[in-house]
Amino acid sequence: MADKCHLCLLGLIFLSSLLTGLSGVDDAHVFISSGEDVRLPCNNALPGCKYTTWNYERFRDSAAVELVAGGRKKTDIEKHERLSLESDCSLNIKSVTKEDCGSYICQQWTGPKGQQKQQGTNAHVYLNVLHVSSSEISAGRSVTLYCQLYSYPQVSFNDLICSGGIELFWVNQAGDKLKNSDSRYQISAPGHCIFTLNTTIQNEDENREWRCEVTHRNKVQTSTTYTGKSSVIEIIVKFAVFAVFAAPTVILLQIICDRRAENKEKP
Incomplete structure (x- = not known):
């Protein structure tokens, strides 16, 4: 156990030196x-x-x-x-x-x-590289947003980054950090330098922004934003439903107009 802690400490010192430039000007x-x-x-x-x-x-x-x-x-x-x-x-x-x-x-x-x-x-x-992706999103359904920091090498170095003064977290449009204490959000870290945000998309979330940030010693290094939008499939379904209900009305109005035209033509 002591050997592992010693190795981890050496790794963190190495990472810190890279980030601060102390390992060499190059x-x-x-x-x-x-x-x-x-x-x-x-x-x-x-x-x-x-x-x-x-x-x-x-x-x-x-x-x-x-x-x-x-x-x-x-x-x-x-x-x-x-x-x-x-x-x-x-x-x-x-x-x-x-x-x-x-x-x-x-x-x-x-x-x-x-x-x-x-x-x-x-x-x-x-x-x-900070990258954000999501599961399929539509109003009234649960969606998971994935925020991952891709580094070199992808596995062991990520472990050091996540424990070396660098943080990943989600913030709302006002810049407030999202926490699990908010019943609407569930935030987890299922893997190496990856943070997920799970929430249920509501109608008022159209064009709402969620931003994932990377900080080092409380200073933002980069961030990327995800904007809530209805899925293309949902839009197509809504249009199809509208067409189904609107078609009979259009046909009825056309019949009424035709009959009125016929009555006007009669002597």
Whole structure:
């Protein structure tokens, strides 16, 4: 038990150093919500970025994918259209997805081709993506909203994040934190860095917003909002019901109008 506590403590110290920059000037943590654009800084950049390389690792033991080489982005990778390199060698990613989370490594190389040498150390940027999804939603029915922070690596590192001064929680439109003490909401944490909000959607909830926030030491890092809307299926059903009841009325009015027209035509 003591060994486990000691290991956990070391993990928390490591995480804290990453978040505060004490583990080295080259490390950084970036938090972003899915769908937004993000800029990943390169803290060991050389002027011109001619020898800049960006590599990406989804998991700790996965093979690194080269995104940028020699200051130019690779065109044979799936997300190359969403990537761009700035003049300070930082990497831009448009419309971030939860699959973009992971470790991004900026390197600088100099020298002739085939004899290049790395200049300085690796600049690590850990991208954490906040993503919200939901079960099918319709008025008068229970709905579950899922808020999850995707990190690197996905399992063990999430454990450290959830216990390292970082919090996930749901707030209402007024910014008040939602709690289980409110009989309308049931909040739980069923897995690694995932918080769920269960509630029953009412008619007055149309366009109501619920927001999931990520904070580090009480400072909001990023947030994402879910807006309550009737499902497409529900709208179709309502329209169909309306049509069923409205059709006889329309037909009756048409008959009355036709008979009046006939009576006017009679001498």
